[in-house]
Amino acid sequence: MSAGKTELAKSLNVFHLWGLAVGLVISGEYFGWSYGWESAGTLGFLITTIVVAVMYTAFIFSFTELTAAIPRAGGPFAYARRAFGPVGGAIAGFATLIEFLFAPPAIALAIGSYLNVQFPGLDPKTAALGAYVIFVALNIAGVKVAATFELLVTLLAVFELLVFMGVVSPAFSLANFTAGGWGGSDTFSVATIGGIFAAIPFAIWFFLAIEGVALAAEEARDPHRTIPRAYIAGILTLVVLAFGVMIFAAGSGDWTQLSNLNDPLPQAMIRVVGEGSGWTHMLVWLGLFGLIASFHGIIMGYARQIFALSRAGFLPEVFSALHPRFQTPHVATIAGGIVGVAAIYSDSLISVAGQSLTATIVTMAVFGALVMYIMSMLSLFKLRKSEPGLERPWRAPLFPVLPAIALGLACLAMAAMIIYNFEIFVLFAVLVAIGTGATWLRTRGQVHDPLQD
Template identity: 65%
Template sequence: MSASTTTNALKPTLGPIQLWGIAVGLVISGEYFGWSYGWGVAGTLGFLVTTVMIATMYSCFIFSYTELTTAIPHAGGPFAFSRRAFGEFGGMIAGMATLIEFVFAPPAIALAIGAYLNVQYPGLDPKLAAIGAYVVFMSLNIIGVKLAAMFELLVTSLAVIELLVFMGVVAPGFSMANFVANGWAGEDGFNGQAVAGIFAAIPFAIWFFLAIEGAAMAAEETRDPRRTIPKAYVSGIITLVILAFGVMLMAGGVGDWRTLSDINDPLPQAMKMVVGENSRWMHMLVWIGLFGLIASFHGIILGYSRQFFALARAGYLPRGLAKLSRFRTPHRAILAGGAIGIAAILSDGHIDLQGMSLTAAMITMAVFGAIVMYLMSLLSLFRLRRTEPELERWYRAPGYPVVPMIALILALVCLVAMLWFNPMIAILFVGLMILGGIYFSLTKAQRQEAEDSLAVTS
């Protein structure tokens, strides 16, 4: 093996349980915070309708996406699928959208980590805690993917157990009357305002499931990806759907849900309504709840670093971001994403977001990237079925073409609704995509050089 091959190859070390840990861990923080902002715009009943729609979209999407992931196991994930289906420009669109999703989600999670720690230590600045989380977990990701995946599996398992404990502890205080009270947006029951709220809440329902697709970016580091990835994805989406509905229903039924609709720590505050502020259960939730946030934060750092790495290796970003450390990890890519996230955290309070909190803004930006990436991936599935029928598909999307089409239609509905209700964030998202397109147009020679280099070393 040549030196250049060595410096550009990721090592396959992950099994199905570890990949399940990454798939669920990438998402699990969405069950702890972020989603409750959806109550603020849709009410509990309106948001329930939104979540059913989004859960349907994700279930159909994951079954479709798994076909692509097993047929084309690549660290770039959607970038690789779209590039194969639609050429270099298609790869650029999917790659940039995925990068935006995975770079802007971590600052929101880091701020939630700070908010949870602030519950225990009121004197601790949440921003400093958030930056500290970046330093710690970037370092862990640099040390090695196998250690990172083992840690991810541990904290994800603890986070899942803790969500089950939360549901069990608050169950005695649950009342359906609490959940349905003022359950639609506005004050006049189900009407046009309630319908608008259902669509406005889409980003926060997506937050329940956002980033599960990121496990595909560990495909090159997975043993026997054709069998491992389907097991991880199918079990992962089942796990997340059950937890999402369980947590939402239980938290909304223990008291006045409106007090939980605009905060970063809804579960501790919901539990406080049932067991009191000084209960051991309460303190356990805060501490173990941190594992859920850490699992997603840690996993998404792994995801964004692999996306930076894949794009840089293919010449879509500066080639230096594709360098690997002595631990065989893309350390420069890890640091690049961290620098952007820390800058976002430091900007909190200094940028006018028209009444939107930084957490909500980061979630919305990440969701824009995700929806565009989902659309590109689904379109790639349809195109590759037509243009490459001979492609070896170890897993085929069930119910094709109906199931992928359901996901595609719902993703289009989500994109239109988000453009309508979030014009300022949409403009920022489009601006970032345009910057990526400008860089793409100026670096054709760089991409050709990267392609020639990979051809020589393959």
């Protein structure tokens, strides 16, 4: 397949990219994170979230150097391949692919749960299936159309989170927030430390997938300038929203009633203003925009990841085909959708670690993210040494300290995740090993990206 048939159109400006950076993640403010309260409590989870926020802030300020210097579809896959060759690229590429394939099913189930609040007779899985059909089609329709839609729903989702905090703020009480805040106890103990570590995947869910902007970097206008601006503004936006939502939700009443729900924000608002309140109905409907923004954005991300792996020879060539009219990776988009729908209907996943289906899928996605973060920071250090002359429009501040903080915290989080989710880790490791091994056997290392040079 010629380079001309595999080059993506450049049509995304800095506002599109900011919308993508925030939109990819913002569903994490609407659901998923509250599962961390069960093991850590509100105070323990606050500590976990602070550490994770530091990790992500350090990571983004460092990761942006790679994204601006190597604006390629596939993002971390391209960086690791350039730094460590085909094997390094395969590990980073398939880990990222797992992250972006497993995050959408969890979000789709949350969309179903939100709709179930308004329509109790609607099966959440049926709604999730419908979401896949609609947004796979929208992503195929064109990247500029998809990114403009993403920006719009992201702005609505941010507005709704601010409305939520404003509406529940009169009911906020520090006593509510701290009651049983150390894993169900009012006092800190050694057992609390375990809960803090066990809650790591749910704190990561607050920020998971912001790195997805890198997967669409090839479609950005003037990426050396627009990507750093979008990334930095995006991470600052998300940090403020994450802490605001978590603190106000917990302080508005009995937080234990929200710790195992896919729709904690509507339920928190219901107990403050009542089920029949217009505020509650608005939150449910506009809250869907937050879930849709992430769901839609991550579909865009996994499609570019599959496309990039295929174009380089790591996956079958058919996945790098572009739609003849819209010039979008339509085969990759549909293929990822099929995997996501299969995950939604695979209830046997619940038995992997005795978790809910949503919690299991979230954990699998987090494993993919952490491996990608580690490989990306290692790539940053390696390329600083092996390619000192590489043009770097953005350079990681406080190098090497800031990237080292990101790398160290990612390794710590990975170790804790393995300890507390070993069975899911084994499944994740097997999937990455199969992908990497199959690629190597099929290509014998002779892979080539026509746009790599």
